[in-house]
Amino acid sequence: MDTAAPRPKENQGQPLPRVDARLKVTGQAHYPADLPTANIAYGALATSSIAKGKVAKLHLDDARAVPGLLDIVTYGDMDTVEKPKFANSGSTSIGPLHDRTIFHDGQIIALAVAETFEAAEEAAQLIRAEYDAETPTASFDSPGTATIPAAGKSPLFKEDVKAGDFDAAYKEAAVKIDARYSTPTQHHNPIELFSTTAFWEGDQLIVHEPSQNVTGWKVELARQLKIDPAKVRIVSPFIGGAFGSKGPMTPRTAIVAVAARRLGRPVRCVTSRMQAFGTQTYRAETRHRIRIGAGKDGRITAFAHEGWEVTSRPDSYVVGGTSATGRMYGYGSVLTHVSLVQADRNTPGYMRSPPETPYVYALENAMDEMAVALGMDPVEFRRINEPKTEPIGKKPFSSRSLIQCYDQAAEAFGWAKRDPKVGAMRDGDWLVGMGCATAIYPTAVAPCAARVRLTVDGDVRLQCGSHEIGTGVRTVAGQMASERLGVSIDRISVEMGDSSLPPAPVSGGSISTASVCSAVLKACDAIRAKLYAGATAEGGPLAGSHNEELDLADGKIVAKGGASAKVEDVLKTMQVGAIEEYAEFAPKGATPEALKKLYAGMPEFHGGEQDEDSVKYAFGAEFVEVRINRYTREIRVPRIVGAFAAGRIMNTRTARSQLMGGMIWGIGQALHEATEVDSRYARYVNRDLQDYLVPVNADINDLQVILVPEVDHAVNPAGVKGLGELGNVGTAAAVASAVYHATGKRIRDLPIRIEQLLV
Amino acid sequence: MRPFVYEQPTDISAAVAIASRFTTEDDQPTRANAQFIAGGTNLADYMKLGVAEPNRLVDLNRLKDPGLRQIRVTDEGIRFGALVRMGEAADHAELKRGYPVIADSLRLAASGQIRNMASLAGNVLQRTRCEYFRETSWHCNKRVPGSGCAAMEGFNRQHAVLGGSDACIATYHGDFAQALIALDAVVRAEGSRGARKIPLAKLHRQPRDTPEIETDLAADEIITAIEVPAVPWARRSLYLKIRDRESYAFALASAAVALDLDGDNVREARIALGGVATVPWRAKAAEEALQGKTLDEPSAGAAADAAFAGAEPRQHNAFKIELGKRTLVRALLETRDMKV
């Protein structure tokens, strides 16, 4: 056991190494753009350099003259297929080649296909467009925005939650704050670039593309191409960074599929990093106004959270984090309202904890301000406002270990040594600040199918159309089978990332471990039942034993009394070579349509705030130390500690890795990450990793993750809460809190940069 | 990426001959048909982006002259061969001891991988990273003369506050050249019109109304060496670089400082500023302000004020004036406190 493989505590699984670790570090893991390799034609996108208007004319002659050019797919060539849809599996309703209207910067205007990558790139660069350009609207403060209420615009955001009489309570409150916060535009920059490789085998279409939703994409792509979904296969065995960016399919996929059909050979299009800013989804900028009122004792009596979010003109993408912030503490009264602000921008989409990252940042920065206003320790302030039930529907929490998280993280961090006075802690020329914040993420689960086969040789094959996006789900699914079937992990092969496998829900919303493990559990239990039946049958080796007395371990069925029988022998007496079970898991509260919808690529999510019996969340507490130079004001983070409770931890190694990655991203969100929008042209300016900064190794120093034990049987059969999107939620607010403690400057607009601290 | 011819001459005169055959006297090196390539970390990037469009590359890496790859430290000073890699110079023990400002400026630049590829001459000649210059769909006077400057009223947080013009405010992003200019370095060049020495201070051109002219070099001139004279203030010197993250980022502001002190009294000061100017920027006014003074926070502050007296802010980069001053103050005080 070491730091990377924490010793499991109560209700925590072994830190098994990832089953695909060796493949990944030896370069043998094949990512979607690696295969196939024969007879490939290369595609390169040409994209618009204006954000609003029409393409009046397209000059293709120079591009056509490039040696090796095979085809150009552009306006008119997509007319026989359907436009994309904006939904869970589709990033936007804009059909870029269906319509000469330009809705945003970097919109696809053509795909050049050539014998080589270089020729395709060259041709794409030579495609010249003449535009009828109009003045675009860039963002919040630009002329020409339209503001509409968000509630009801998305199935995931039905209402603005509220409770009690906020106005009256706020008016009465002895201590109050009223402050505005903002978060910037952020773009996905996974190391694996976005790509589509498409080829046809007869009327069967095969697409290799990094995807978090192979089943959803299969159905949506078939709809666009007007073919039977059974004729479409999406393959995505490994994904080099997802975080929501590969959740919805973008219009490129169908364009490349059409190009492959026209050419009769495989076409691969790898989008450049610059082009990804306009052709993929991203986290749009948000604004917040928060009002908190409390009594002198620190008890919050009034909480209001208003949010504004940028979206595109055609699609209402809703972030809507108020359903979580409105339930975070035991506020007396709650008022929330979320508005969408439409501008001439590409449609935003999911990015790691889409609602919580911006909304909880605002809430937690405000909580810190409120603690200051009350003259109270920020941890104590949260303790005082710890609720028994959530304030909106007055439902209990299925489990809530927030205070345990605070206590354990505070202890490990040495919070007691903090001098609460602002600017009081110094180390030579460096101002030292310490801060903290809460992390929260809703625990959801969705229907899922899995097939598990146990052979007489003791091998297990597990198949599930989920996606290894780096979380380690392949490993934990294997681990679940290993535990339930008593087979060591190296005898288990796990297949994922292919729409021809049993369907799994989109790998988003931190539902994968819970959903996949619940299905695997069900399949394994069915295998156990068959084995037990064989073993206890008349004449069987454990005849007379009852199922409750039996367990599987080390390839044996073991009875309570000590008797045992080898699985191999039981299978022989049953006269079978293998037991294979196909299980469909549906969560509690699932509708009668739930499984049908899973196969249609539209899985129902359950849990979070939606269940009748309780609300379900995972929690955490993060503590940060910052150092700020007295002269030059650069901010560095020497230390960060996070403690998290998320029900059963399947594997302490992969869990820690997820949370650590989240905290690192959180530091980036606090200090580095932002897409700059040129407000004159509604265009992105810093479209590469030179100027779009994320933390580098030197920015991350002492980082500690504490896995707080928690048992929760209400969330799902596996007892698992998602934690993939938990780690980055509180971090930025904790950094802002520490910056305030060091300098006395309350920074409300992310990222926190030198210039904000110089004045 | 467009097709190009790739030449690999083995001696300097052959390289010059190729370059002069395919360029004219008026050609700018960065706009000529034939261009030199060393590490390629700057040029290849700009070729892929369509910013540089040579149709002939003259690779310098096969040149046989061993002096091109040597660092010689003598009583007279340092002689860097043009093809020495940044990483090698950054790790050079005698440099670290005798010329810390130079070693620091290299150590704090780019990343380990890039430092292993990139040559010292290429580093000095690196072109701006202005976002609007890097992407060909924007208007940019430097890339397309007369087309306008998108950065002037655009997002110009990283742009220069010193040495700009109405045509261009692109920052010179390199670090090494700041150390060189502070120590009065010269470069040696060979071209079809013979060999010459160019003071580093004369190598780069401020944009004025011709931002497309970036250096004093002719298109067929090769930098062969960089020379730094031995000076009494080289030992007490450092390079301070302030950036948005701890590593692998260009300077928002930087200062190269070298001091000759008598107690806390300044006999000689050499100061150059990075991240804030359109060219490697020698801050003579700040040096003069310190001459003969006791170096403390007030005198350092007065020198910093003098250095930025002519600064011109734009919408997003005004903070660089304050940051640049504080960077210089901190660098001066830290240099004063060095144990040498």
Ligand SMILES: Cc1cc2nc3c(=O)[nH]c(=O)nc-3n(C[C@H](O)[C@H](O)[C@H](O)COP(=O)(O)OP(=O)(O)OC[C@H]3O[C@@H](n4cnc5c(N)ncnc54)[C@H](O)[C@@H]3O)c2cc1C
């Ligand atoms: C991601 C990234 C981060 C970076 N960060 C930093 C940083 O923090 N600080 C910093 O200082 N630099 C930084 N750099 C820039 C880097 O240091 C330069 O790209 C590098 O030094 C250029 O050297 P090269 O040999 O690769 O030049 P090349 O790309 O080969 O050439 C650059 C230019 O110099 C010309 N040239 C090269 N050698 C000669 C010669 N001998 N005679 C005449 N002309 C010549 C070429 O024609 C070309 O115009 C960074 C670069 C990247 C890509």
Ligand code: SF4
């Ligand atoms: S600042 Fe200079 S390089 Fe940048 S866009 Fe303007 S002219 Fe071009």
